Amino acid sequence: MTSTAASSGLPDWILDCERISKWYGPISALTDVTLRVGREVVGLVGRSGAGKSTLMKLAVGLLRPSQGSIRVAGHPAGSRGARACSGLCPDTERLYDALSGVDFVAWMLRYHGLGHRECRERSAATLTELGLGEHMHRPIREYSKGMRQRVRLAQALAHRPRFALLDEPMTGLDPLARRELGERIRRLPEQGVGVLVSSHVLQELQGLVDRVVMLHQGRVLAEGTVAEIREQMPAAPHRVRIGAADPRRLAAELVHWPSVQGVRFGDSSVLELSVTGEPDFYIALTELGTRWPGGLREITPLDDDLASVFGYLLG
Amino acid sequence: MTTKPQGLGSLATIVESARQTWNLSRRDRLWWFVAAILVLVPALAFVLAGRAEDGLGGRGLFCLMAWWLHGTVIVPWLTLYLGVQAVHGRIEDRTFQYLFLRPVRKVALLAGNWIAVASMAGGTGVLGMGLLFGAVALRGDLWPDGIEWGLAGAFAVVAGAAAAAYAAVAVLFGAFFRRPLVWAAFFVVGVQMLAANLPVSAGLRRLTITDPLRRLLLDGIEPDRRLAQMLWPAERDFRPELIEHPLRDLLLLGGLCLVAAGMAYARTEYDSRERE
């Protein structure tokens, strides 16, 4: 990723936050956060009040950092250059309710220096792509929550930004629309776009992001792919579900392994293990599977998903 | 290496912002109310013309109604409302986020708001004065020396100047305060009313909009002592040399308000938790 960027003469990172802090009087909203986003999808997770929205607003220049620097595509955040190549889907509910969806997006596009005709065409194309083609000429006040969310997304993406910040983009969308939007977001890095996306629904981010940044009380708690972060938590035993023909005998076998911390019986043919020293355990388990009568029907890690990792980190 | 910034130039942004503000403001339900008043005031003038006391005449009736109804109520409050809605309305409902992300100067957005508000309110004021003058002019018996068309012109200038100045105050309050209309009420009813009761030479009067408007009208319509006191009850010792330069004073006040508004609008973090 970065090497491609460097060879094309563009900055390595589309978003480059260097040790930023933001204080509101005595309250610290963000403390010493360093974050970089290239042509990838980065998930921003954290509890309410962790500083996700503050970080996004700093990145687009709606707020100024108390300390540190932020650059977007090489421009200082908030400068005209940075705003020209950023798109934000905010968490705000309101739009210009009297306008139609296509007019609203076209109005916003006008400020990017496009002609009236091009604005309308691009607005219509973006809304159609987001599944609002049929309703885009109706006033926004008649829209459902999901339709409003598509308009917010359209205004963030219609000017083809190099960096998109999506604050809770799936809010109000039905499952089918969530899947379609997820696919669209996944394709953005192929077009050279860096994406920073936040969501409270961690399962949604799981398949969507290349890596995550976990914020807690205004600080970065962890950063990397889910697997990378999980690996760095040896104190938290992994939970693995194993399905086999004779689970009681299998349990009696496994309980003597040094890496197995505990065994729990699920339904008739399933075991749940607590495990440390994960790579060695899996090698040994694969070997056991080859000689076990009837083989092992299922080996499923239960807690290497984003939600579990997040839960472990926050205790 | 950085990419070349895209975006509208400042002049084009002002025009676009004005166009958008115009388009949004014209959909407000308040216009039905304004339209009703614009029709009712001339109707009232027409009825009053038949019953007004003898010495008042068409000149006095028009000036009295134009100043007290349009000059002190409709134009100021309509302008302040439109200005505050255009600037602060978007801050309050957070739709400013969509605008502030665009690669344009915030000051240009604000200037566009001011132009739209001043033109809408000024146009409404001029139309209101015109309709009122038309209604009074229909009663030929009230104009023994012929209809004074110059009165309509003088009040139209006052309506336009008032709208521009009040719009500047409105955008300043909208950009600066969390409850701008309370401050607007304080300015219009508190400060201006207090200043109106001070001697005509008092310096505080320079900080108001009504006083330059008063001097502009005194210059434009040259009222007799009685009419002047009907329009401005505190008007006792009027002397022509006290008129000075009302338009310059309005320009100065409006300009200062616009500069302060631009600075506040460009620098304030409207999304900050400190404002919440």
Next chain:
Amino acid sequence: MIHDWLKERSGRGAEVSGWRRSWPLAQAEFLTLFRSRWGVALFLLCLFPGLGRLVMLLIIFGVVNFGPVGLRARLQNRAEIPGLDPSRVDFYLEPVVSVMPGMVFFLLLTSLVVARTIARDRLANAMELYWTRGLSPLAYVACKWLGGWLVVASITVMVPLALWLTAGFLAEDWSLLATSAGGMARAAVGLVVVSAAWTGICLALSAICGSPNAAMVAWSMLLVGSSAVGVVLASALREPWLRSCLSLWEAGTVVVRAIAGVPQRGVSIPGACAMLAGCLIVTMLLARSRLRLEEALR
């Protein structure tokens, strides 16, 4: 298959009286002003006319020797300026019923507290929260009115009463309290009635208008605009009493003075009553049509 689990809820919840359900809303409304520094500052600002009168009282009764000698002498010679005689009711009424500064501070206070209240709830879709939790639209409006009126009354009713009591304690004997008690009681009733009506009209406008800003402007235009219409018609027709029938503020002050028994010239008391009642009824009827349940849930 029909799941009729609703029938299983045989037990009734704890009985909560209508008043206990309503009072928190009124209380919250009252306290809104005091939750921000600006609100507290505005409230203190509104106390200024009363504080001015208090200083006058202290000078009149010789507690402090303050200001130019001539002014002190004039104030202490009560008979010289009838409006500044602490034994008369209008001395205490004047800070709240005069156009300047009474109307100015009243307008600021009501614009900030009452005019925004229902319009703000409508904008935030908060009305349905109240109306689906055992508060009827009528109770909701009543609570909002009570909370707003308590704020308004803390200036318009409490300030004159506090000044009068202070004067009573500062006077040489109890004769001041004894002679003016009847008039002050009537004045207090008048202030309660009129401030309640003004608050009601302002609240109704808040219910009629679509946004807090529109409600604030509508209320300001009604208060200032009706005064302007009164001035125009009274001047054009040379009928000064028309002001008391056409200006909402003048009408209220005329009613207060009439109830308090303060002599008035060039006013129409029936006209003032009709203006006040007419405005209240018309705005309430308009508000009622805007506050139907369907409106809240739209």
